Amino acid sequence: MDLLMPFPPHPRLRRYISHYWLSRNSSAGDHRILPDGCVDLVLAAGHDLTATAYGSTTAPGIARVQAGHHYLGIRFHPGQHRHFLPLPAAELRDRALPLPDHRGLIATLGSQVFTHPHPSRVLDRLMLDWLAHHPTETDALDRWLLHAPWKSSIVPVCDAFGVGKRQLQRQFQQRLGISPGTFLTIRRCQWLIRTLTREGVPPLAALAQDAGFSDQSHMTRTLKRVMGVTPAAAILPDHDVAFIQDAVRTAPLI
Structure with a gap:
């Protein structure tokens, strides 16, 4: 990932999301992942659109990047991915799980978000709409x-x-x-x-x-x-x- 551009989420989303990030036309390589208690939803646009959920880790790991691909991520605050992803946290621990069926929220994240001049606005709209139809409970x-x-x-x-x-x-x-x-x-x-x-x-x-x-x-x-x-x-x-x-x-x- 040559240049990662982070974007803050809409104020109403900040209790759930730390930030979005975007990397266009990446070079091939391996990049480290460090433990922090967070879950990331990462979309990659190459020949196809793929989605991967990176769970909480307990030791340093590696994320492999493909040359020429675009990557977009949603970093959830600790414990907050549960409102958006149908994946138990325990199943994600120290794992990166592909989401090939693109159900639910992911189905609305088309590849156009990678070329949009304001990708954070697209994400904000989609995430806010998701919350409007899926009420959350926090404590x-x-x-x-x-x-x-x-x-x-x-x-x-x-x-x-x-x-x-x-x-x-x-x-x-x-x-x-x-x-x-x-x-x-x-x-x-x-x-x-x-x-x-x-x-x-x-x-x-x-x-x-x-x-x-x-x-x-x-x-x-x-x-x-x-x-x-x-x-x-x-x-x-x-x-x-x-x-x-x-x-x-x-x-x-x-």
Whole structure:
């Protein structure tokens, strides 16, 4: 994906969608996918129109790009794909599932959106129309996931929602396809990458303690396992990360 152009969704969609993105006339190559608890719907226009749902991941993965194809993505906030895609989150975990039948929402996403001068307007109209015919229900957990703190643990989350660990586990599996512990670890690693790529990084031992790791080695192992990098080499180029994930991209949406 040579140039990824992100677009913010309509204000009424921002509780569900992080952003849209578009890549035209891509060059062939592999691009990394990093865990973030989100699900992406990706449409590819080559000889045919294909749709793929990329689920929540627990380790770095790879998205393969075909030369000359156009790609368009809808990045849902954690747990919010359930309002638009008929796919259980647990089935999507660490997987990319093709949607060959193009049913439901996907059936309305024709290849013309790739050449439209304002693709975000087309997507907004389609998504808003979908919601008008498919009412949604959101709750306190959805609102928490939208602004989930990077530094938290399972017990305070259970206390905040008045549920036990098993019930919280069940809700996360249903909505995100991953456990609350995995999600909180991902959030912590996202914060680490942001911190490590800024100027004036504190000593790694102090950073590990502040992030809630037992020691620096624990932090290094976790960051390597989840994000595929070490604290000494935490820079992840924007162009090398598929779907423009918020954890590594700092430029404003356009």
